[in-house]
Amino acid sequence: MGDFSWLTAQPIAHRGYHDLNKQCWENTLSAFAAAVERGFAIECDVHLSADRVPVVIHDDNFQRLADRDGFVWQRTAAEIGAMKVGGTADHFPTLKETLDLVAGRVPLVIEVKGTPGHDDGLVESVGRLLETYDGKVAIMSFDHWLIRDFARYAPGIPAGLTAYGKDNQLIEAHFSMLAHQIDFTSYAAGDLPNPFVSFVRDRLKMPVITWTIRDQPAIDLTFRYADQMTFEGFDPATMRIA
Structure with a gap:
């Protein structure tokens, strides 16, 4: 396993600051x-x-963020980019625009979001963009079928499992993903501790980051059982809540 100390060196802003x-x-x-x-x-x-371009958006539709109907997979990148987010001047950026803006100045952790039946080529498209990116970057996903594509289409890029849960069925599913060359995990803080996180962190020395941290008790939980937090709604430097 390589040196992934950069992944946990500073707090990670959830969907940006x-x-x-x-x-x-x-x-x-x-x-x-x-x-x-x-x-x-x-x-x-x-x-x-729709035209096979990786675009940066959490939801698979535009209702919450732009008050528009339709799914991401139904619209071209140009159509998506023309939409304004939350009535602001900001638009939904492509991953390429995001990479160009960040330009290696801080680490970037990309969560690849699958849509069954509409995500063929997603990991390949992301991997192609990252081939020439000059900066610290990792990819991760909840979706096991996408993680299975990571080694093939994004070789050399640190790969993570995004996960949650404490029940045996979920824990067993998480353990099964260790066969697919994952390098770290991003785990729901409220589900710590658990056997999977303890094993990968203590036995495999795998970095563990948490999501999504919004208050001091969650910060304390993170640094008791994990290595770094994915936060939102406050400034970790001042603990001022937004």
Whole structure:
């Protein structure tokens, strides 16, 4: 296993450094610029557009973020990019725009979001963009079928399992993903501790980051059982809540 100390060196801004979608919205270039300015790593989410372009958006539809109908996979990247997020001047960026903005100044953790039946080529498209990216970057996913594509289409890129849960069935499913060359895990803080996280951290020396941290008790939980937090709604440097 390589040196992934950079992955846990600084707090990771969940969907960028936004203010809980009051003025600066999640997964926008403004939120990413704010994270870069403060020296935080960035977590972002990526779906595949109708024309096979990785676009940065958490949901598989536009209702919550743009008050528009339709799914991401039904729209081209240009159509998606023309939509304004939350009535602000920000648009839904492509992953390429995000990479160009961050430009290696802080680490970037990309969560690849699958949509069954509509995500063929997603990992390949992301991997192709990352081939020439000059910066610290990792990919991760909840979706096991996408993780199985990581080694083939994004070789050399640190790969993670995004996960949650404490029940035996989920824990067993998480253990099964160790066969697919994962390098770290991003785990729901409220589900710590658990046998999977304890095993990969203590026995495999695998980095563990948590999501999504919003208050001091969750911070304490993170640094008792994991190595770094993915946070939102406050500034870890001051603990000021947004």
